[in-house]
Amino acid sequence: MIKNKLFHLATYAAAISFLVLPVISVAQGQDATGQTITAPAAAPVSAATAKKMEKAKERAGQEIDRRISTLNDLNARIQDMQKITSDFKKTLNLTIQAQISAFSALKAKIVANTDEATLKSDVQSITQSYRVYALVFQQVRISAAADRIVTLTTMMTTLGSKLQARITAAQNAGAQVGSLTTTLTNMSTKLQDANAKAQQAVALSIALVPDLGDKTILASNNAALKTARTSIHAARKDLDAARKDAHTIIKGLKSLSITATTTPTAQ
Amino acid sequence: MFGMIKWLVVILVVLGGGWFLYTSGILTKFAPAPALAPQAVENTTTPPPSPPENTNGMSAATDASDAAIDQDTGAVDAQLALLATDTTNVDTSVNDKPLTQLY
Numbered sequence: 001m002i003k004n005k006l007f008h009l010a011t012y013a014a015a016i017s018f019l020v021l022p023v024i025s026v027a028q029g030q031d032a033t034g035q036t037i038t039a040p041a042a043a044p045v046s047a048a049t050a051k052k053m054e055k056a057k058e059r060a061g062q063e064i065d066r067r068i069s070t071l072n073d074l075n076a077r078i079q080d081m082q083k084i085t086s087d088f089k090k091t092l093n094l095t096i097q098a099q100i101s102a103f104s105a106l107k108a109k110i111v112a113n114t115d116e117a118t119l120k121s122d123v124q125s126i127t128q129s130y131r132v133y134a135l136v137f138q139q140v141r142i143s144a145a146a147d148r149i150v151t152l153t154t155m156m157t158t159l160g161s162k163l164q165a166r167i168t169a170a171q172n173a174g175a176q177v178g179s180l181t182t183t184l185t186n187m188s189t190k191l192q193d194a195n196a197k198a199q200q201a202v203a204l205s206i207a208l209v210p211d212l213g214d215k216t217i218l219a220s221n222n223a224a225l226k227t228a229r230t231s232i233h234a235a236r237k238d239l240d241a242a243r244k245d246a247h248t249i250i251k252g253l254k255s256l257s258i259t260a261t262t263t264p265t266a267q
Numbered sequence: 268m269f270g271m272i273k274w275l276v277v278i279l280v281v282l283g284g285g286w287f288l289y290t291s292g293i294l295t296k297f298a299p300a301p302a303l304a305p306q307a308v309e310n311t312t313t314p315p316p317s318p319p320e321n322t323n324g325m326s327a328a329t330d331a332s333d334a335a336i337d338q339d340t341g342a343v344d345a346q347l348a349l350l351a352t353d354t355t356n357v358d359t360s361v362n363d364k365p366l367t368q369l370y
Contacts, residue, residue: 059369124368126368141360145357156343159336159343162335236351246340
């Protein structure tokens with residue numbers, strides 16, 4: 001039986017908290033470094049500036065809405081994951097909800113803003129937080145795919161045990177099962193490889209930290225994420241191949257027309 | 268003898284203090300968060316409770332009948348379809364681009 005490991009998703013909570021810090025600080029009247037901003041008295045703005053501010057507000061609102069939508073999708077996917085505990089799901093849910101609230105508050109602040117300098121600072125905080133958001137976004141997507149892969153290897157291992165029992169029954173009844181046994185071995189190898197690839201993908205992505213503008217870290221992160229994605233794709237191919245092996249075995253067993261009288265032994 | 272009485276008093280104070288902390292609930296405020304990382308699991312002798320098993324539509328583990336195997340392959344196919352969505356989401360996340368801001 002393939003042993004499944006829990007993922008280091010506790011680290012994701014810390015990683016997601018990076019999203020919270022710059023946005024909440026701005027929403028509370030602080031800049032991205034935590035310094036309190038004293039809002040200057042709103043000076044009358046020209047029509048051109050007012051038009052520019054309206055456009056900036058609209059663009060900022062669209063980006064905030066886009067991120068809130070993604071966070072809601074991520075949250076829903078996290079709740080569907082099967083290899084993390086319900087307590088940890090609640091923790092992640094609360095963290096994401098806090099982030100969504102912070103974004104909503106920032107959007108309201110931007111909409112209400114009448115001073116261009118303050119508006120500019122608020123809008124720039126959106127850009128500054130993007131690199132963190134983008135990294136966490138990819139990390140959670142990779143983790144969700146890996147979670148599904150491990151779930152599938154568990155399911156297909158159980159299926160494999162049943163097919164083994166049926167092959168054994170056929171062999172005991174005098175049937176030639178050499179090719180079926182070979183196919184079952186291939187299936188098992190594919191499942192083990194899929195599991196290993198999933199673990200590798202998570203290990204590669206979860207170790208990454210936001211680049212915060214550092215191009216060297218950004219390049220390193222991109223390379224690691226690319227490798228993690230490649231591992232996910234490779235694991236999926238393994239599972240597709242294992243599924244085909246299962247189909248081959250089932251078809252072979254049906255051609256032998258031998259009913260199972262034994263049950264798979266616990267592993 | 269007085270030395271022994273002194274140690275007895277110390278022990279009683281410690282035990283009494285511990286009982287107070289326990290009954291007052293103060294200790295629970297500092298209880299560590301449930302361990303989730305594998306290394307925390309490895310360091311304990313009692314494994315943490317595992318999440319309730321999700322059968323994902325699979326039949327009973329001990330049932331190797333044709334019907335059970337058909338059910339299992341159907342359940343696997345459903346999860347493989349969901350994996351296709353997950354994989355697409357991974358690829359989409361790579362190509363995510365922010366909306367350019369005016370400031």
